[in-house]
Amino acid sequence: MSDANDSPLVEIEPERYELSEGPAYRFGMPRRDLFRALGGAGLLILAPLPEGEAGVPAPSFVQQESGGGGGRRGGQGGNAAPQEIGAWLHIGEDGTVTAYSGKAEVGQNARTSLSQAVAEELRVPLASVRMVLGDTDLTPYDAGTFGSRTTPAMAPQMRRAAVAAREVLLDIATEQMKVARGDLNAANGKVVHAASKQERGYGELARGQKLTKAVNADAPLTPPAQWTVAGKSARKVNGRDIVTGKHQYTSDIQRPGMLYGKVLRPEAFGATLASLDGSAAQKLPGVTVVRDGDFAGVVAPRSSVADEAIGALKAEWKKPEGVAPTSQTLYADLKAGASAQQPQGSGGGRGGNDAKGDVAAGLAAAKERREASYNVAYIAHAPLEPRAAVAEWAADGKLTVWTGTQRPFGVRGELMQAFNLPESKVRVIVPDTGSGYGGKHTGEQAIEAARLAKAAGKPVKLVWTRAEEFTWAYFRPAGVIDVKAGIADDGTITAWEFHNYNSGGAGLRPVYDFANQTTAFHPVRSPLRQGSYRALASTANHFARESHIDELARSIGKDPLAVRLKNLKDERMRAVLEAAAKAFGWGKPKSGEDRGVGIAGGFEKAGYVANCVEVSVEKGSGAVRLMRVVTAFECGAVVNPDQCKNQVEGAIIQGIGGALFEQVVFAGGTVSNPYFSMYRVPRFSDVPPLETVLLDRKDLPSAGAGEAPIVALAPAIGNAIFDAVGVRLRGLPLAPDGVPLPKASA
Amino acid sequence: MAELTINGQKRQVDVDPERSLLSVLREDLGLTGTKYGCGEAQCGACTVLLDGKAVRSCVTTIAAVGARPVTTIEGLEKDGKLHPVQEGFLEADAMQCGYCISGMILSGVSLLNRSPRPTEREIARAMQGNVCRCGSHPRIVAAIKAASEKMPAAAEGGATK
Numbered sequence: 001m002s003d004a005n006d007s008p009l010v011e012i013e014p015e016r017y018e019l020s021e022g023p024a025y026r027f028g029m030p031r032r033d034l035f036r037a038l039g040g041a042g043l044l045i046l047a048p049l050p051e052g053e054a055g056v057p058a059p060s061f062v063q064q065e066s067g068g069g070g071g072r073r074g075g076q077g078g079n080a081a082p083q084e085i086g087a088w089l090h091i092g093e094d095g096t097v098t099a100y101s102g103k104a105e106v107g108q109n110a111r112t113s114l115s116q117a118v119a120e121e122l123r124v125p126l127a128s129v130r131m132v133l134g135d136t137d138l139t140p141y142d143a144g145t146f147g148s149r150t151t152p153a154m155a156p157q158m159r160r161a162a163v164a165a166r167e168v169l170l171d172i173a174t175e176q177m178k179v180a181r182g183d184l185n186a187a188n189g190k191v192v193h194a195a196s197k198q199e200r201g202y203g204e205l206a207r208g209q210k211l212t213k214a215v216n217a218d219a220p221l222t223p224p225a226q227w228t229v230a231g232k233s234a235r236k237v238n239g240r241d242i243v244t245g246k247h248q249y250t251s252d253i254q255r256p257g258m259l260y261g262k263v264l265r266p267e268a269f270g271a272t273l274a275s276l277d278g279s280a281a282q283k284l285p286g287v288t289v290v291r292d293g294d295f296a297g298v299v300a301p302r303s304s305v306a307d308e309a310i311g312a313l314k315a316e317w318k319k320p321e322g323v324a325p326t327s328q329t330l331y332a333d334l335k336a337g338a339s340a341q342q343p344q345g346s347g348g349g350r351g352g353n354d355a356k357g358d359v360a361a362g363l364a365a366a367k368e369r370r371e372a373s374y375n376v377a378y379i380a381h382a383p384l385e386p387r388a389a390v391a392e393w394a395a396d397g398k399l400t401v402w403t404g405t406q407r408p409f410g411v412r413g414e415l416m417q418a419f420n421l422p423e424s425k426v427r428v429i430v431p432d433t434g435s436g437y438g439g440k441h442t443g444e445q446a447i448e449a450a451r452l453a454k455a456a457g458k459p460v461k462l463v464w465t466r467a468e469e470f471t472w473a474y475f476r477p478a479g480v481i482d483v484k485a486g487i488a489d490d491g492t493i494t495a496w497e498f499h500n501y502n503s504g505g506a507g508l509r510p511v512y513d514f515a516n517q518t519t520a521f522h523p524v525r526s527p528l529r530q531g532s533y534r535a536l537a538s539t540a541n542h543f544a545r546e547s548h549i550d551e552l553a554r555s556i557g558k559d560p561l562a563v564r565l566k567n568l569k570d571e572r573m574r575a576v577l578e579a580a581a582k583a584f585g586w587g588k589p590k591s592g593e594d595r596g597v598g599i600a601g602g603f604e605k606a607g608y609v610a611n612c613v614e615v616s617v618e619k620g621s622g623a624v625r626l627m628r629v630v631t632a633f634e635c636g637a638v639v640n641p642d643q644c645k646n647q648v649e650g651a652i653i654q655g656i657g658g659a660l661f662e663q664v665v666f667a668g669g670t671v672s673n674p675y676f677s678m679y680r681v682p683r684f685s686d687v688p689p690l691e692t693v694l695l696d697r698k699d700l701p702s703a704g705a706g707e708a709p710i711v712a713l714a715p716a717i718g719n720a721i722f723d724a725v726g727v728r729l730r731g732l733p734l735a736p737d738g739v740p741l742p743k744a745s746a
Numbered sequence: 747m748a749e750l751t752i753n754g755q756k757r758q759v760d761v762d763p764e765r766s767l768l769s770v771l772r773e774d775l776g777l778t779g780t781k782y783g784c785g786e787a788q789c790g791a792c793t794v795l796l797d798g799k800a801v802r803s804c805v806t807t808i809a810a811v812g813a814r815p816v817t818t819i820e821g822l823e824k825d826g827k828l829h830p831v832q833e834g835f836l837e838a839d840a841m842q843c844g845y846c847i848s849g850m851i852l853s854g855v856s857l858l859n860r861s862p863r864p865t866e867r868e869i870a871r872a873m874q875g876n877v878c879r880c881g882s883h884p885r886i887v888a889a890i891k892a893a894s895e896k897m898p899a900a901a902e903g904g905a906t907k
Contacts, residue, residue: 107843107880235839242844243832243851245779245819252778260773302773304765384783384791384845384879434781434845435879466784642839646882650842653881676788676877684870687883 047215086140095203102142121162134430148704233642268669357516362495366486385434404433411443470674476533479503504537546715584612596724607708622738753821790876800856834893842880
């Protein structure tokens with residue numbers, strides 16, 4: 001049970017800098033079994049995994065994601081794509097269209113957008129597509145739902161599968177109707193021959209067939225300009241189940257004979273279990289006490305009894321040696337920890353170490369030079385559905401776990417390792433989940449539930465408490481970012497030196513064209529367990545960069561937008577900055593003495609974003625109030641405008657928390673604020689009027705929308721605060737207790 | 747043995763009266779539409795209506811419920827017809843992961859029960875105790891507003907009485 005009690009104090013989250021790899025070899029089920037598993041006879045579309053999604057995850061997008069450890073096995077380090085054939089689409093004899101993807105639905109509306117992709121190419125109504133997601137027995141292997149890859153990579157794969165299905169249906173219809181294939185038309189779930197007025201439904205065509213067809217990787221897809229289903233707003237396909245409470249999240253699943261589990265948490269990070277006396281707990285009705293090494297837990301017929309039983313356990317913990325780190329000295333500790341290590345390469349979009357030109361010469365040539373250190377705190381994802389799992393062992397030794405994770409196959413790998421099971425004996429099913437934001441890449445809750453279920457001999461449900469989620473999940477990395485830069489009279493940024501300690505390399509490299517620049521990421525042993533968070537370190541790196549550029553612009557008395565444009569060739573970046581400025585009315589006079597405006601822009605995961613914000617800063621208290629946020633966003637061809645806007649708004653609102661007040665406070669080997677009453681998250685009163693401008697580029701491939709829109713908000717707010725009161729804030733969160741105002745202005 | 751009135755039906759439950767309404771709804775009565783989010787009345791995911799008013803079921807004991815009628819998300823739909831607030835959420839697509847939505851809808855119904863024509867500011871104030879981590883707040887406000895405009899001013903919200 002090593003996973004239950006990894007030692008986060010003494011070991012950096014191991015997967016953070018690892019590739020997330022699929023297995024080197026997987027061998028498909030016999031075709032007969034596939035048909036049985038996927039709902040009977042009909043038409044089945046098979047294809048290898050899309051390139052870059054499994055065996056060769058392009059380092060640029062997965063290298064920094066957490067959760068790569070568990071799923072690795074066989075051929076480690078090899079870069080060969082796995083020769084897996086997955087079944088992607090099935091058309092049943094009743095015409096039911098079922099599509100299969102290993103992605104997980106965590107609120108980003110992948111279920112809806114992928115259904116749109118299938119409906120589009122298969123020429124069926126959206127409502128007739130059933131989408132099976134994140135089930136390791138049914139869906140093709142997938143590395144995980146992260147890196148904004150669902151839209152750019154998975155959606156085209158679903159489209160190719162649908163095109164293949166359409167082709168087969170046309171073939172069958174040609175034969176059955178004895179007409180020229182070119183005279184047939186597929187539309188609305190039917191193949192129609194207009195001249196002879198013949199038509200056949202897809203189910204009719206699939207009847208009696210046990211046909212499989214392989215996907216042609218080069219199949220021509222409908223170009224965005226001709227989309228009829230995608231490119232249009234569609235509501236969440238299972239929205240009715242949500243508003244009626246029918247949808248079953250992991251924590252809602254009931255199994256026959258199911259019991260409730262609870263895990264005994266250590267007194268401190270890294271503590272080991274010296275002794276356990278379970279005798280009092282064991283006497284409670286129906287309670288089983290489980291101990292396995294450092295893992296201890298209980299199983300009970302009701303969660304209230306499990307709570308009572310956990311309270312009745314008498315445990316002695318051995319805390320790790322030495323003084324536990326605290327958030328008080330975090331930034332100094334990170335810098336000190338980094339000095340011993342060499343900067344490392346890192347992925348993440350344009351991220352990575354980079355050097356060009358001559359920074360010293362650039363600084364010498366500058367009119368103004370500015371040097372500053374920025375920092376960002378650890379923050380928690382705090383998904384509203386905490387980690388949960390239901391585990392069930394079948395009589396034949398097969399383990400099935402329902403759990404909310406962004407990496408169904410990765411969690412399967414973790415379970416295989418934890419219990420020494422072959423792949424065929426583990427199934428992970430991911431019900432549409434109560435959000436993740438990068439925080440549900442690992443499977444500790446699945447392992448815990450499975451261990452308890454094994455001991456109890458019954459299915460067990462385990463739902464983490466809010467305090468457990470705040471303490472024992474992993475965090476968005478904290479970091480220190482040191483910047484040194486110079487600007488010429490005309491606004492040209494002549495030198496740029498940028499060092500990130502611990503928070504990560506995503507978004508490290510500027511989208512601007514600086515002639516002389518050095519960027520480096522310095523890894524550090526993190527005092528807390530850390531991992532992926534929406535947009536990774538891009539938020540931290542953009543915060544430092546866009547704040548610093550604002551300061552440089554002001555040092556020469558130039559407009560911050562003009563300075564950005566002066567140093568920017570990338571047309572897409574320019575376009576979002578200009579669109580945001582236009583919608584906002586950038587350059588207009590202040591609307592009040594307590595008001596300030598700020599602008600910032602950024603690029604991440606192939607999406608471009610710019611924010612203009614207006615804040616008010618209350619005299620005396622320094623309380624910050626967001627008055628208005630304008631976001632311009634461009635992610636290529638927009639798949640679902642309304643859902644895209646929902647994602648953008650969501651990123652902005654979530655970003656408000658990290659920008660203004662969220663931070664994990666820790667000391668003595670534990671988290672000091674593990675409750676919503678102590679860890680402030682954005683609420684209705686924190687949300688200002690939001691205005692979102694989507695730049696729909698039908699000529700460009702679609703990119704994801706879940707991550708990029710979060711990266712520019714914090715610096716835009718910080719810049720607006722400076723504009724309002726002349727105080728430059730260099731840490732995230734910016735103002736958990738208000739802006740510290742100089743006495744004169746207070 | 748306690749007798750509860752849930753969604754208009756009498757339900758007998760043989761439970762410790764100090765247990766939370768949330769755990770009894772979910773574990774004993776199979777009504778899992780009501781969610782656990784924090785256990786300290788800070789997030790609103792567990793909101794149900796007690797006598798037509800929003801309460802946090804995670805901190806409400808069975809003893810405190812007594813004979814008063816409880817409405818959960820499962821009880822809002824009547825004869826296949828959604829409550830206007832449910833309709834509002836669907837039409838505004840006011841959800842992402844959806845986990846907070848049961849609580850949001852019941853808080854919204856509670857608000858409209860006592861104030862049938864709230865302004866957007868009043869809605870935001872009334873919803874302050876409900877957390878949405880995905881950031882669907884503007885849509886949630888719009889959904890409740892739209893529902894308020896559809897409901898007859900005198901209505902007390904479908905199944906709440």
